Amino acid sequence: MSAELEMIRVYIMGRAYEVPAGLTIMKAMEYAGYRLVRGVGCRGGFCGACATVFRRPGDYKLYADLACQTTAEDEMYIAQIPSVPAERAPWKLSELEPEENFILALYPEVARCVACNTCSRACPQELEVMDYIQAALRGDIAQVAELSFDCVQCGLCAMRCPAEIVHYHVGQLARRVYGAYRAPQAGHLAARVEEIESGTFDQELDTLQQMSRDELVEAYRKRDVEK
Amino acid sequence: MNTILYYPGCGVADQARSMEKGAREALTALDWEMQEMSRWNCCGTVYSLATDDLMRHVGPARVLARAQDAGQERLLTLCSMCYSTLKRSEQFLTADRERLDRVNAFLDDEPDYRGGLRVVHLLELLRDEIGYEAVQERVVRPLQGLKVAPYYGCTLTRPRAAGVDDPERPTVLEDLLTALGAEAVATAERVECCGAYLTASSPDVARRRAVDIARAAIAGGAELMITSCPLCQYNLDTRLAEARGSSDLRVPSVYFTQLLALALGGDPAVEEHEIDPLPVLAARGLSVEVKA
Amino acid sequence: MADQVRLSKVALSADFARRVEELSGQSPYRCYQCGKCGAGCPFAEYMDLLPSQVLRLVQIGDERVLDAGAPWSCASCLACEVRCPRGVDIAKVMEAVRLLSLRKGRTPFAVDEAASRRLPQIALVGITRKMTP
Numbered sequence: 001m002s003a004e005l006e007m008i009r010v011y012i013m014g015r016a017y018e019v020p021a022g023l024t025i026m027k028a029m030e031y032a033g034y035r036l037v038r039g040v041g042c043r044g045g046f047c048g049a050c051a052t053v054f055r056r057p058g059d060y061k062l063y064a065d066l067a068c069q070t071t072a073e074d075e076m077y078i079a080q081i082p083s084v085p086a087e088r089a090p091w092k093l094s095e096l097e098p099e100e101n102f103i104l105a106l107y108p109e110v111a112r113c114v115a116c117n118t119c120s121r122a123c124p125q126e127l128e129v130m131d132y133i134q135a136a137l138r139g140d141i142a143q144v145a146e147l148s149f150d151c152v153q154c155g156l157c158a159m160r161c162p163a164e165i166v167h168y169h170v171g172q173l174a175r176r177v178y179g180a181y182r183a184p185q186a187g188h189l190a191a192r193v194e195e196i197e198s199g200t201f202d203q204e205l206d207t208l209q210q211m212s213r214d215e216l217v218e219a220y221r222k223r224d225v226e227k
Numbered sequence: 228m229n230t231i232l233y234y235p236g237c238g239v240a241d242q243a244r245s246m247e248k249g250a251r252e253a254l255t256a257l258d259w260e261m262q263e264m265s266r267w268n269c270c271g272t273v274y275s276l277a278t279d280d281l282m283r284h285v286g287p288a289r290v291l292a293r294a295q296d297a298g299q300e301r302l303l304t305l306c307s308m309c310y311s312t313l314k315r316s317e318q319f320l321t322a323d324r325e326r327l328d329r330v331n332a333f334l335d336d337e338p339d340y341r342g343g344l345r346v347v348h349l350l351e352l353l354r355d356e357i358g359y360e361a362v363q364e365r366v367v368r369p370l371q372g373l374k375v376a377p378y379y380g381c382t383l384t385r386p387r388a389a390g391v392d393d394p395e396r397p398t399v400l401e402d403l404l405t406a407l408g409a410e411a412v413a414t415a416e417r418v419e420c421c422g423a424y425l426t427a428s429s430p431d432v433a434r435r436r437a438v439d440i441a442r443a444a445i446a447g448g449a450e451l452m453i454t455s456c457p458l459c460q461y462n463l464d465t466r467l468a469e470a471r472g473s474s475d476l477r478v479p480s481v482y483f484t485q486l487l488a489l490a491l492g493g494d495p496a497v498e499e500h501e502i503d504p505l506p507v508l509a510a511r512g513l514s515v516e517v518k519a
Numbered sequence: 520m521a522d523q524v525r526l527s528k529v530a531l532s533a534d535f536a537r538r539v540e541e542l543s544g545q546s547p548y549r550c551y552q553c554g555k556c557g558a559g560c561p562f563a564e565y566m567d568l569l570p571s572q573v574l575r576l577v578q579i580g581d582e583r584v585l586d587a588g589a590p591w592s593c594a595s596c597l598a599c600e601v602r603c604p605r606g607v608d609i610a611k612v613m614e615a616v617r618l619l620s621l622r623k624g625r626t627p628f629a630v631d632e633a634a635s636r637r638l639p640q641i642a643l644v645g646i647t648r649k650m651t652p
């Protein structure tokens with residue numbers, strides 16, 4: 001094992017820094033001395049706060065990814081996008097008619113999509129973003145909900161789209177409407193709520209409430225996990 | 228059973244589903260099957276008329292590339308607007324190697340489009356490949372006595388190089404009607420635009436166009452119009468119904484595919500209309516049920 | 520229907536005519552002002568200039584055509600294109616005028632939100648494309 005750390009050079013917001021190899025972009029930035037108060041959240045790839053764009057040497061492409069999930073590479077040019085300016089159209093779930101063209105009415109720019117697929121290439125979640133925008137265009141909210149389900153709202157798609165669409169807001173709108181009006185209701189859930197409300201479990205709950213801590217632990221250990 | 232790869236387009240996939248249902252029913256009766264592309268995007272609906280926006284050809288090129296990559300030599304469309312946009316983009320790209328290369332270079336997430344895919348409208352398939360005689364032989368419910376005005380609109384026949392028939396004197400719809408046993412009525416407005424997308428910016432222009440078209444159809448003695456485009460259909464149904472002073476001009480419209488399905492013994496998939504075509508059909512002994 | 524066009528000495532620019540020619544791929548000078556385009560145009564009655572008058576203004580390089588309403592009443596239906604005896608694709612000239620007008624920051628109209636809820640998306644995509652410089 002070598003005592004020396006292998007170092008790489010990265011350019012963060014236009015300045016060169018030497019950082020140890022193998023760090024994520026986020027850690028590389030912190031190593032370089034940035035104290036992140038914006039553009040960081042869960043550090044686990046879930047919150048979408050750490051949108052970042054970068055280029056690699058000798059490659060014309062502009063890449064987009066999450067800083068907490070992407071390993072910094074030698075000679076990488078990095079810029080963070082702590083906030084994506086975007087307006088969420090005002091809507092109330094109760095006022096939307098799933099039969100109408102409500103997506104195009106609220107986000108008319110969806111009709112500007114030129115099918116360039118830049119959004120999908122930018123998406124760190126590797127979603128088929130273009131396909132969900134195209135599904136939105138043809139009013140297929142079930143498909144939008146399905147395809148955009150794993151969106152972390154990082155906004156990288158919206159930063160790259162030549163049609164200036166705010167994809168993640170469109171996806172969220174479709175998921176909400178789908179959930180409220182279209183998704184099949186869970187039958188077993190309704191049945192259980194019915195049981196609870198009709199008092200089927202009242203006695204058991206009362207018993208549980210009377211039990212001491214030790215009794216509870218004991219009961220927990222003995223519970224029938226198969227049931 | 229013959230199969231053909233099929234591009235629906237947004238209109239047909241959404242509010243114009245009856246156009247597709249009619250086509251499927253009819254083609255089944257003719258031993259043909261449309262196979263929908265597994266992934267497709269909007270064609271852009273209007274072909275770009277400017278020289279400096281290759282970007283507008285990216286959408287069509289993506290569709291063409293995927294169709295070609297699926298091992299196909301041609302691609303079927305129902306909607307005249309999709310037909311025209313895809314067809315013209317196809318011609319535009321195939322005509323110039325350099326242009327094609329530039330679009331392919333941009334579309335580096337798709338297989339290259341090599342050019343030469345044939346974009347086919349359903350009317351061409353029926354007329355040129357299946358043949359109207361064969362269609363006629365399969366008719367089980369002749370549309371006897373039904374007086375129908377074909378409405379061509381624009382993109383089915385214009386420009387000439389990308390049209391399915393002569394732009395000024397087309398007969399492809401009349402000939403189809405004759406094969407189905409209906410009476411094709413000639414009207415002065417059959418190739419004149421319904422207003423197309425102006426329906427969004429100037430609804431009143433679309434209403435007045437619909438009135439002119441309906442008046443011409445009635446003057447010719449028509450009791451029904453047929454269309455090949457969801458936007459024509461919208462303007463001739465909704466915009467006509469809304470137009471002031473149109474109460475004596477309420478001539479209904481259906482897609483040609485619906486009449487075709489009906490004559491071939493299938494379900495014409497009539498959904499809700501502003502101007503109901505059912506009474507006209509029923510009066511000719513062609514009663515059909517409306518699907519909810 | 521259109522009034523007569525007054526030719527003025529102001530703002531005539533050969534560059535403008537050339538720009539339209541480039542963008543449309545159509546030479547405006549092929550037009551000999553026969554008027555067949557406007558005669559058959561289903562939208563001429565809603566236009567402030569006839570299609571041939573739009574072409575005329577382009578020929579003489581009069582940029583006031585950028586403020587005309589006529590190109591916005593054109594539905595690119597190509598009725599004129601199939602009829603022009605000089606083979607001018609007038610719809611392409613109309614498109615070029617629309618684009619140059621948009622690129623100067625002019626917005627002819629907005630599509631209203633409530634109405635668009637009921638419109639077929641192909642109409643919305645069409646109008647949006649026509650409104651995108």
Ligand code: SF4
Nearest residue numbers: 123151152154155157
């Ligand atoms: S769809 Fe857009 S906002 Fe959602 S995860 Fe992908 S890039 Fe981020």
Ligand code: SF4
Nearest residue numbers: 113114116117119161
């Ligand atoms: S980046 Fe924008 S224009 Fe391109 S495919 Fe995605 S939504 Fe459409």
Ligand code: FES
Nearest residue numbers: 041042043048068
């Ligand atoms: S910090 Fe939450 S996704 Fe990166």
